[in-house]
Amino acid sequence: MSGLKDYTNKHVGENRAQIEHHIREILKLVGEDVEREGLIETPARVTRMYEEIFGGYGIDPVEVLGVTFEENHQELVIVKDIVYYSQCEHHMAPFFGKVHIGYIPSGQIVGLSKLARLVEVVTRRLQVQERITSQIADILDDALKPNGVMVVVEGEHLCMCSRGVKKPGSKTITSAVRGSFRSHAASRAEFLSLIKE
Secondary structure: OOOOOOOOOHHHHHOHHHHHHHHHHHHHHOOOOOOOHHHOOHHHHHHHHHHHHOOOOOOOHHHHOOOEEEOOOOOOEEEEEEEEEEEEOOOOOEEEEEEEEEEEOOOEEEOHHHHHHHHHHHHOOEEOHHHHHHHHHHHHHHHHOOOEEEEEEEEEEHHHHOOOOOOOOOOEEEEEEEEHHHHOHHHHHHHHHHHHO
16 A cells, blocks of 8 residues: 555646647557547546656655654664555656665654655656665665665566566665665674565
């Protein structure tokens, strides 16, 4: 279930008629009969889908973290297996996978569900996996000022699986390391071992 279920892309809603028109024109240009039964409602359906899958625009990712709490916990906090869906900015093809987030607080913590909401806001845009990984790490580093942040993102990209080289099942893994995770190999190893369990 999406953490952004209450949000839609307002730009899409404001430009609904134009988007539907252009979707209809694209269907014609690829050789389809836009009057056949199965396609009559497709432009409207695609537009509604765009409102949802691009729901991260217009939302400040820092604001979704909400209130932070003072807590004298200085050990690793991990939220793993946060499922995400995004759209590749190069082909507008879907990619999806899991995000694993770990941080070592330095006096401030955040509600655990807010980490999943952050992932939703960052991924529901035209994206590349490398940027998703860095953005999540940077936002947490800036907002919480933790001792360290580590983010690992796994992704399966349909632009690679269903077209081009056509290698289904291949996964891309990216990581971002901030603060004490850079200098402490033991912290990195602990995080990596715990997200594999």
